[in-house]
Amino acid sequence: MPRARAAAVLALALLPTLAAAGIDFRREAPPPGHTCGAQGTYAPGSAYEANLRRLGATLPSQANASSCKCSPGNNAGERPDRVIASAYCYWLPDGSSPDCGACITRAFREAERLCPYHRQAMVVVDGGACSVCFHDEQRMEEGMGVGLTGQFALEPNASYLEFLCLKLRSLLEKQLLESHNNSEHSTQVWKSPQQAAT
Known part of the structure; x- marks a missing residue:
């Protein structure tokens, strides 16, 4: 069981890399x-x-060039004006395949029109063919509990991304250790932390 859990965690961590590697991800349109x-x-003018x-x-061009027809987690600028944006094109049930880049361009224009000067917006256009979302990093x-300078409140001197990477590494190390212990003591039954506490 621990090996399967470690493999699942590793697969989730590698999902962005797999997307870039040419795997066809079909997402239904919102x-x-x-x-x-x-x-x-x-x-x-800011x-x-x-x-x-x-x-x-x-x-738009990044999404067109990717096999997933997406461009997640892009950023531009420096704090306090750094923008994070993601764009996705979706599989449509009718089988139509609009130009992903052109759709994303329309979505950005619609975001500016529908949410003028907002630092955060999410727009889905062309019958759900694509979406764009952006926010102020x-x-x-700050809304997630990260300090004003981009440092996680519980981990001084570490960025939020570093904190997440540290936690993921810690979880993987724990899973590998459990896997190693289980292979050495194959007669022992693995117990979850909740079962072990009882």
């Missing part, structure tokens, strides 16, 4: 719509707007 976030607004426009110009981290 319903068309939009949501304007609660992270406040940016000023016209660095935030320039960063958002930079992502709007680069994500610093404000999102």
Whole structure:
């Protein structure tokens, strides 16, 4: 059982790499719509707007070039104006295959039109053919319990990403140790932490 769990954790950790490796991920389209976030607004002509426009110009071609027809977790700019954006094209039940890049370009335009100057938005366009979402990195981290300087509240001097990587590594090491212990003592029955406590 521990080996299977370790393999599952490893597979989840490698999912972005697998997406880039050419695996066909078909996602059903979400319903068309939009949501304007609660992270406040940016000023016209600001660095935030320039960063958002930079992502709007680069994500369509990145998504077209990828096998998953997606471009997740992109960023532009520096704090406090760093923008994180993701774009996805979806499989449509009718089998139509719109130009992913053109759809993402329309989604960015719609986000600007429907959520003018919002630092956070999610838009699904063309009958659910594609979606774009973006947010302010610093404000999102603050809302998740990450400090003003991008440091996790429980782990001083570590970024949120470093914290997540550390936790994942710790979990994998624990799973490997359990796997090693189980192979040495194959007659022992593996117990979950909840079972061991009883």
